[in-house]
Amino acid sequence: MALLSLLTPFLAVILCLVAGFVLLKSRGTGTTLTSTDKTNTTSKVDFKPWVDQDLQDNTEITAKEDESDDWDGSHEEEGLAHVPYSPQRYPEKTMLERSRDFYSVMNQRRSVRFISPEPVPREVIDNVIHTAGTAPSGAHTEPWTFVVVSAPDMKHKIRLIVEEEEEMNYRQRMGDKWVQDLAKLKTNWIKDYLDIAPYLILIFKQTFGILPNGKKKTHYYNEISVSISCGILLAALQNVGLVTVTSTPLNCGPQLRLLLQRPANEKLLMLLPVGFPASDATVPDLNRKPVTDIAVYI
Ligand SMILES: Cc1cc2nc3c(=O)[nH]c(=O)nc-3n(C[C@H](O)[C@H](O)[C@H](O)COP(=O)(O)O)c2cc1C
Numbered sequence: 001m002a003l004l005s006l007l008t009p010f011l012a013v014i015l016c017l018v019a020g021f022v023l024l025k026s027r028g029t030g031t032t033l034t035s036t037d038k039t040n041t042t043s044k045v046d047f048k049p050w051v052d053q054d055l056q057d058n059t060e061i062t063a064k065e066d067e068s069d070d071w072d073g074s075h076e077e078e079g080l081a082h083v084p085y086s087p088q089r090y091p092e093k094t095m096l097e098r099s100r101d102f103y104s105v106m107n108q109r110r111s112v113r114f115i116s117p118e119p120v121p122r123e124v125i126d127n128v129i130h131t132a133g134t135a136p137s138g139a140h141t142e143p144w145t146f147v148v149v150s151a152p153d154m155k156h157k158i159r160l161i162v163e164e165e166e167e168m169n170y171r172q173r174m175g176d177k178w179v180q181d182l183a184k185l186k187t188n189w190i191k192d193y194l195d196i197a198p199y200l201i202l203i204f205k206q207t208f209g210i211l212p213n214g215k216k217k218t219h220y221y222n223e224i225s226v227s228i229s230c231g232i233l234l235a236a237l238q239n240v241g242l243v244t245v246t247s248t249p250l251n252c253g254p255q256l257r258l259l260l261q262r263p264a265n266e267k268l269l270m271l272l273p274v275g276f277p278a279s280d281a282t283v284p285d286l287n288r289k290p291v292t293d294i295a296v297y298i
Pocket residue numbers: 109110111112113185187245246247248249283286
């Protein structure tokens with residue numbers, strides 16, 4: 001009994017410590033997310049139906065590439081010679097004129113969904129793609145493949161795939177806001193231009209390269225590089241009086257990649273139907289922001 005009364009204060013202290021520990025732990029689990037929770041929460045909050053899952057690069061591969069034998073570790077361009085570079089330089093007046101003229105050409109570019117079946121010289125297509133290939137790319141990896149389709153049966157197969165997915169996007173996947181945002185453009189899932197346009201150019205980004213020795217090569221910033229290349233392609237088409245409509249066929253990538261027999265490291269980024277505008281083509285009457293709204297000079 002005497003021993004018990006001697007130990008009571010110690011027991012009380014131990015009891016308080018245990019209670020405090022349990023309390024802190026329960027609060028902690030209430031507010032702290034495990035990494036899996038965080039991923040799940042983020043993916044729920046950030047889920048955007050218009051983001052093509054197929055375009056997500058496999059970050060696991062990138063993270064592990066240094067350890068893996070499949071990846072090439074050489075730095076072939078380390079010894080690259082440097083050569084003089086002196087491009088054309090214009091007097092200020094000419095610069096002003098050229099900047100205005102180029103703006104004027106580009107300001108006439110519109111996304112055209114009514115394309116004429118009239119043939120387009122194949123060499124022009126070669127040249128605009130050659131121009132797109134002048135784009136800068138992460139570590140000069142040139143991670144693009146332009147697949148040009150003119151065969152009517154292949155264009156039709158592409159149309160069937162795109163329309164089937166697009167119908168699902170409009171009817172089920174994307175939600176009311178997306179459908180309302182597109183209503184003003186009067187677009188829908190019927191894409192007859194995919195049969196009619198003389199050329200379909202499908203632009204694939206190469207998520208990594210394959211070297212002659214079979215090893216994989218990192219394609220840094222491949223999506224940004226290919227997007228810049230697509231922008232140059234749009235400008236080159238505009239420059240020769242051809243039209244297109246930028247399209248990013250959501251969820252069609254894997255099917256179109258298989259149809260066109262492209263390798264697994266290629267992912268579809270964009271599909272451009274290309275041709276002359278139909279004689280009765282119309283476009284939405286859109287305005288563009290003035291330069292004062294889009295440029296900030298500091
Ligand atoms: C990344 C991107 C994806 C687009 N996807 C589509 C599409 O799937 N279908 C379509 O009809 N237009 C598509 N557009 C075209 C836009 O609707 C068009 O650029 C916009 O309405 C502005 O019109 P403009 O190109 O005539 O200036 C896309 C444009 C971009 C940049």
